[in-house]
Amino acid sequence: MSTAVARTATTADHDWMSAYVEHCQRLGCGDRALRDRLRSARGFLAAHPDPWVWMDQPTTTRVTELRRTRAWPLLVFLIGTGRLRLDLELAAAKNLTGLGAIVEAHHGEDFATARAAGLRLGWTPTWVDTVLGECLAVLLAWHGGTIADLSQQIVAEFDEQLGQTMQLSRSSLRAYRARLASLRQLMFEIGVHDAPPRRRPWSRTLEQRFADVAMAEAIRTVLLRYVQTRASVLRPRSVESLVNDLLPFAEFLTAHHPEVTTLRDLERHHVEEFLIWNRTRSWRGRKARPQPVSPAVTQAAVLSLRNLLEDIAAWGWAEAPAGRLVFAADVPKLDRLLPRALAPDVDARLMAAVADLPDRFARTGLQVLRGSGLRVGELLDLEIDAVIDYGPAGTWLRVPLGKLATERSVPLDEETLAALDQWAHHRGVHRPIPHPRTGRPTDFLFTEHGRRLGATRLRNGLLAAAAEAGLCGPEGGPLTITPHQLRHTYATALANAGMSLQALMALLGHVTPEMTIRYATLASPTLRGAYDEAMGKMRRQLTLTPVGRPIVPDKISWLASEMLKTRVAHGYCSRHESQGTCPYANICETCDNYTPAAEFEPTLTDQLADIRALQTDAEERGWTAEQERHRHVATALEGHLNSIRPR
Numbered sequence: 001m002s003t004a005v006a007r008t009a010t011t012a013d014h015d016w017m018s019a020y021v022e023h024c025q026r027l028g029c030g031d032r033a034l035r036d037r038l039r040s041a042r043g044f045l046a047a048h049p050d051p052w053v054w055m056d057q058p059t060t061t062r063v064t065e066l067r068r069t070r071a072w073p074l075l076v077f078l079i080g081t082g083r084l085r086l087d088l089e090l091a092a093a094k095n096l097t098g099l100g101a102i103v104e105a106h107h108g109e110d111f112a113t114a115r116a117a118g119l120r121l122g123w124t125p126t127w128v129d130t131v132l133g134e135c136l137a138v139l140l141a142w143h144g145g146t147i148a149d150l151s152q153q154i155v156a157e158f159d160e161q162l163g164q165t166m167q168l169s170r171s172s173l174r175a176y177r178a179r180l181a182s183l184r185q186l187m188f189e190i191g192v193h194d195a196p197p198r199r200r201p202w203s204r205t206l207e208q209r210f211a212d213v214a215m216a217e218a219i220r221t222v223l224l225r226y227v228q229t230r231a232s233v234l235r236p237r238s239v240e241s242l243v244n245d246l247l248p249f250a251e252f253l254t255a256h257h258p259e260v261t262t263l264r265d266l267e268r269h270h271v272e273e274f275l276i277w278n279r280t281r282s283w284r285g286r287k288a289r290p291q292p293v294s295p296a297v298t299q300a301a302v303l304s305l306r307n308l309l310e311d312i313a314a315w316g317w318a319e320a321p322a323g324r325l326v327f328a329a330d331v332p333k334l335d336r337l338l339p340r341a342l343a344p345d346v347d348a349r350l351m352a353a354v355a356d357l358p359d360r361f362a363r364t365g366l367q368v369l370r371g372s373g374l375r376v377g378e379l380l381d382l383e384i385d386a387v388i389d390y391g392p393a394g395t396w397l398r399v400p401l402g403k404l405a406t407e408r409s410v411p412l413d414e415e416t417l418a419a420l421d422q423w424a425h426h427r428g429v430h431r432p433i434p435h436p437r438t439g440r441p442t443d444f445l446f447t448e449h450g451r452r453l454g455a456t457r458l459r460n461g462l463l464a465a466a467a468e469a470g471l472c473g474p475e476g477g478p479l480t481i482t483p484h485q486l487r488h489t490y491a492t493a494l495a496n497a498g499m500s501l502q503a504l505m506a507l508l509g510h511v512t513p514e515m516t517i518r519y520a521t522l523a524s525p526t527l528r529g530a531y532d533e534a535m536g537k538m539r540r541q542l543t544l545t546p547v548g549r550p551i552v553p554d555k556i557s558w559l560a561s562e563m564l565k566t567r568v569a570h571g572y573c574s575r576h577e578s579q580g581t582c583p584y585a586n587i588c589e590t591c592d593n594y595t596p597a598a599e600f601e602p603t604l605t606d607q608l609a610d611i612r613a614l615q616t617d618a619e620e621r622g623w624t625a626e627q628e629r630h631r632h633v634a635t636a637l638e639g640h641l642n643s644i645r646p647r
Helices: 017-027 031-047 059-069 072-080 088-093 099-106 108-120 125-143 152-165 170-189 206-211 217-231 236-256 268-280 295-314 344-354 360-372 376-380 414-427 456-468 483-496 501-508 513-517 525-541 555-560 598-621 624-644
Strands: 387-389 395-399 408-411 571-573 594-596
Touching: 017 031, 017 072, 031 059, 031 072, 059 088, 072 099, 072 125, 088 125, 099 108, 099 125, 108 125, 108 170, 125 152, 125 170, 152 170, 206 217, 206 236, 217 236, 217 295, 236 268, 236 295, 268 295, 344 360, 344 456, 360 376, 360 414, 360 456, 360 483, 387 414, 395 414, 408 501, 456 483, 483 501, 501 513, 594 598, 594 624, 598 624
Parallel strands: none
Antiparallel strands: 387 395, 395 408, 571 594
């Protein structure tokens, strides 16, 4: 017969039994289940009056005893209420069922705040439960304290130990990391963390970047000092580019001229060898691949080296070489390619497919890029209040500081405005994110679940739309289109519609006319009109018909031509209609638009004789003005005859 088990705490029980009994009663356990739990708990606490000492035992020993004593529910209660600390080895060995519910009950108000924030971010209720119960609860059980005590450093330590301690499969570890990433976002949203989580690991410092590359210590010191000096006025991306440009030169010196231990020892032949090596070197860093770098990367490395040597010489640094070593002729010239705009039919088919993309962000972002001509970075930097209604002037989009550090406004059409309105409606509300350049809390427009969105989904959406539209490349595969081509297409369409370069320059945010004028060379109607007019003149100056046939065009060409076909005395007038009425109606032979024809040479010769006779008669009569007019006509006729007579 089994020994009777008290259903309430007694004076002989451990101090923690009273709270455990109340916990079991709140769970609504049946009498038999309550009896078994209390018996196991009393037996375990009698054998281990100080559970903290027991927690120091090896994990396998603890797991074996818990299975034997069936004291798992007691241990989960003690850990969930903060009476014991969870170690991750034990969590990996046994699924502590019910731990999340106990921790949440112990931190009820904090969990309610976190749950509301998760739903506000647009998470599903199931995912909110997963993040809170299987991540936040475990973290609190491991560290103790309250949610407010969980600093970014503590979360990072938990993440590190998670990977080192728990013997998890790759998929399980990936699932844990996904929950932890959402937890970081949640901690920022409720104000526990001041900075939002980063998608990538923390960037290395400049010291670490230069320490990774083998070079002479004196050269490392100068390069690091130079980059730190320039970093005070450059943007982070520009600093990163400067480092990437200078490190290859340091690598070159270490590999080919180890005797050069300071920049003072540099000579012209060192630079010349670097120029040759730089043109054929392979990609390095994150983009390392066995093929030569692009011409733009080659040019950037030479420019940065030239700036480095000229700057430290101008600044009076002792490490500067004695003379100038890099010259303008050393800088590789880049091809000046025209913008790759999409043909109208390709553009129409592509945007029709974009409108049906299942990814709301890709669908909206690509529509805005095509309808406003923004750069991708400018699109991602748009703020929630970027759309401005100016009443009679229409709705405009305020484009923030971007690549060229200029702010501008762009008018919006109805389709683009509708896409932006629809996105803003589904975006939700979340805590503003610090701007990566200024640190100012910024409510970015394109965010999802509280995180800023990147360009990857835009590129993937564009490729998917091109495939759906059946657009094929030269080799038969899907046509490769980049988001920036939508900007080129936008600008080209406006240029072809007759927009002035000044207006187009303002819309695109260009700081120099040279950047905009490229679009005027694509298919400009002004350029086409000038070409057609010049070709019309050339066709009448050259005999394009077989020998023996008149140059008079056939009836169809005569009627279809854009030129006036008025027949004059001994030729054809090539005056363009846009030039209006001719002021020389009676003296066509002296007009700049007069084009003589070879078959009229005899008539022109007779006319010249008549004009000279009239000139002589006017001279004899003393009619000075008449004499001058005839002389002017005679000179023009002589010029016409010289132009059509064979030489």
